[in-house]
Amino acid sequence: MTGPTGNLHDRLQRLRRPAAAESSGSGLERLERELLGETRPLAAEEERLPLKVRLERLVAVAALRERRRGIAPVPLEELVDGMRVLNERGEFFRVESSVHLEVRHGDVPLSRVHAIAPDTVGVLTAEPELESFDLRGAVFLDTETTGLAGGAGTAAFLIGIGWVDGERFRVRQYFMRDYHEEGALLHALASELEQFDRLVTFNGKMFDVPLLDARFRLNRVRFPLAGSPHFDLLHPARRLWKARLESCRLQSLEAELMGLRRHGDIPGEEIPQVYFDWVRRRDARLLARVFEHNRQDIVSLAALAVLACQWVEEARAEDPRDIFSLGRVLERGRRYERSEACYRRALSADSAAVRGPALLRLGWRAKRGGDHARAAELWAQAGEAGEVEGWRELAMHHEHRSRDLEQALVAVERGMRLVEAAARDDRRARHQAEALERRRQRLQRKQARR
């Protein structure tokens, strides 16, 4: 094949796609257009915006007009109180802050961290390697990245860590002002992390840690926390609160559980673009919000860890759904007595949503404990409350234990009546129905043999 012909520059220009639609472009450009009224929302919509927002817009527009008149971008140092750090790999930017533990973060007193028992995290997560986990020696970590897609092209440009230091909670944020500072940043972060032997994150197992692992590898720096005990709050939080709350994202949890509202927070999905704009234009205004976003995430992470532990220790749940969820968490964490107490409390709350599941759980607990008569009673009740599983368990009980085929068949039929309607468009219900049908046929054969 002969080499390419023609002028490369011209050919590259021809590759270019037609100008992008207005809706695209970087976050800053979009905001700018919006603020200048170039993509103005309809007047009626504008009326509905809170006054505060409208005022903010006015201020922002004024600022932008000024900027358009040739005012230089605002440098990072003016908006973010941090310092340049130099080491053998180069330079990066670090920001430090701290809060006193007595200052409440929303409704949560961080000072409670001193009172958390060392085995609580183990109960909460049911992970053997977290059996003894003192939050006080842990590092809380959260990253802001150049993308959510993952892969070697996604970098963490801002890494926040936090830890309990006596009566204060300290936050240190590592920021690469441009890509070439990553090596220096990671080098410094690695030596800082040496003093910790455990880690707390929110979704860090899926996201932050693999990503950091890749970044450390790429920069040929050892990641000191690789393989250390890691308390990822995402799953415990879901187990505790998903039954009641629509969303279990960190920001939703902090709003719902800690009564915290963030002002001027930047949506997570816009953060990569803010960074790309920053490296090109060096205007720190939007970036400053990312620092604040990250700092709040770290503090919230700590507060949420404390709160989750508090729930486990004090059984603080009040909503029946939460009580039931807590029961499940305690059961997984092998705190059976307290777990059963939760189930009973959930029952007494007389909530239709948790009655059936709570009865089922109690039934299984009774079966475990060898109290089969009690279990059968509970399953019948669970079945009456609409739980197919209750009828299935009861049928099994009658078939194998009380050897009452007639009763077993009755239970199967009750169960089938429950799923028949749902089986048409629900795969799980269809499986249940099929399983019940097989059971019924077996019971009938058995009966015929008698």
Place this chain on the structure above:
Amino acid sequence: MSQQLVPTHPRPVPARADGQAALLSVLKGLEIQKTLGSEPVLAALRHFPAQPAQVVDFPEGLHPKLRETLVGRGYEGLYSHQREAFELVTGGKDVVVVTPTASGKTLCYNLPVLDRILKDPDARALYLFPTKALAQDQLAELHAVVEALGADIGTFTYDGDTPQDARKAIRARAHVVVTNPDMLHKGILPHHTKWVKLVENLRYVVIDELHSLRGVYGSHVTNILRRLRRLCEFYGSRPQFICSSATIGNPRELAEGLTEREMTLIGESGAPRGERYFAIYNPPVVHRQLGIRKSALNSARDVSLSFLGKGLQTIVFAPSRLATEVLVTYLKEALETKPGSEGVIRGYRGGYLPLKRREIERGLREGSVLGVVSTNALELGIDIGSLDAAVLVGYPGSVASAWQQAGRAGRRSGTSVAVLIANSTPLNQFIAKNPDYFFGAPVERALINPENLQILVNHVKCAAFELPFVGDEPFGKENLVEILKYLEDEKLLHRAGERWHWTSDSYPADAVSLRSVSSDNFVIQDVTAEPRIIAEVDYDSAPSMVHEKAIYILEGRTYYVEKYDHKERRAEVREAEVDYYTDAITYTKVRILERFAEEARGHGRRNHGEVHVTSQVVGFKKIKFHTNENVGAGELTMPENEMHTTAYWLTVPRELMQALPFTLEERRDGVVALSYALGQLAALFLMCDRHDLGVAIGDNGQGEARIERGLLRLGVGKGGRRDEPPPGEDYEPNVFVYDAYPGGIGLSEPLYRLHDRLLAESRKLIAACACADGCPSCVGPAGEVGSKGKEVALAILDAVVGE
């Protein structure tokens, strides 16, 4: 496909008294068949004598365990090429092995790879196969070897089907990762930090079925390998490449193009081969005036039955999925008559579920399947044993494919035969009339153009995502810094210090598809009764096949297209009894952007350059069945398709056109006729699919080329654009043959070089065609190119070539 370490059991072939005698008697029968005017149907019959095995000792350095295992499996030594490969690879060379089907090429790479891993358990190898099915096949074989060795060697496939929870274990444990280019591109390279163990210990990259990596696909794979080599360098490894290919003209050049390494060619097979026959069958002419021959499909049915009827295991390669199904139906009707005979004939094509495919492959190996009709899906090295006869329905588009398909028949001992059934296209007729071209001429080369700017730039993006670029890195032959700057302008990259970093919240590999053919098929839904999907049509053909008011034909039934839904990729059809079919008018406009080369040849001019192509289906004609009368037309507004690509074109000077003793309209028709023949033969000489090329005509007299009509597919009509007048007396036609892929894949430049041959062979083809006024075998049917089309086309060529 390959010699296995675990010997295949002798096949219990049913009722095949004497294979050789039976084969010869069928050939004799074909040889005496004559057509009207006493033309024999066998245009050619070649004999290839048997070759004995060349077995040599095991190489000295072979790990004793491997040697022991081979001996235990009944091996007395290796075939000469296997040992050659082992010695070259252990000597540090990059090699490409080109040996026929069933010559044991698998061992050429498995031996050095396993030997290395036995000696150094940290060593890793990556196997690339073009398809998942082949990867599975290969893995089964590797497993058997490893098991026989009793060594702790992890061999795994890693592809889209690999369960998420297994992936981590594979990354940690696999010594040999068997995958495909798509997965390497999207799943492995962008996540290389998870594959550190593999990449930093990578000793061998095995690329099988190298010949399939040509054109757009090969150009992509070249860039993927650039990315892989780049990462290897980062992690400090330098893998050797071991490639294996079916017969192509330039295996070494292709391997060197793909891997950008100096390769050593191993071209002499030491495997034994039984004697083989290769016949070219040209179906008898049934209508001299219209130049119509008996259909290739019906001929294929009869020829196949003559083999199958004698109990000879036969594979039939059909040109399309539809033809596959039709032939299966024919053969089943004829042969599955007795109870218990169901399943003797099977179909095999894309779209069949993997389990069904495995069952058919096994049936072929074990002999319970007597005949299989397949698309080119079975052309690649899936292990189906080796059969008695191969019937190729139509020339498969390249000599490499033809030999590959023919090679499916061919035993280590005993006789086999392949029959190529010519169809009525110029390409096929050219081969039937010039069998020497097919048998004798050097096999075509497989072309790639990794510097195709669109492809290259896309992979620069992917590479930047994987690892920031340092400006002066070697990556492609273009000026990398210029490309990086362009991507910086596009805000995809950002320069910090020495390096260019990926700055976009996206995953560039996802946006790059390795196949030019979009997987975005249109479904055809029959709404006559309860709506049901009856067929699929590929994205590019959809506007011309299932536009509204089109007649869609499926297995002899006619359907009226009621709705064309571009967004949903769906067409709604209703069954309708009609006596006509429709033919879309595609309007193609080519604008010359830049001339790379231009030269007067004879009395014409050849050109090569970059062009802008716009094509659009603008209307359709209704054509009556049997009589081919034009009984109506309609206008359409279909989405326009635009691209930049490279083209070769012939300019016929104005004075030359004016001097022709024909009317203006006849001259215009003659150019259309000429373009038809040129397009067909260009595809033949380039060893590419006809669909890889577009053909269009422009008027050079109008400054920029202005196009009168498009001829993208057979039978495209004479409809000019409504808003432009047809060319007048000053008509100076350009006949464009362009790469039908954005940016071009390097087909037009060789065409520029082939210009003289292309014109000469087109002239020969048209002159030699026995039809009166043009037929599908030369310039297209007379109804399409006017009554003088053939005559004028020939006159133009005579004038241009200058005799």
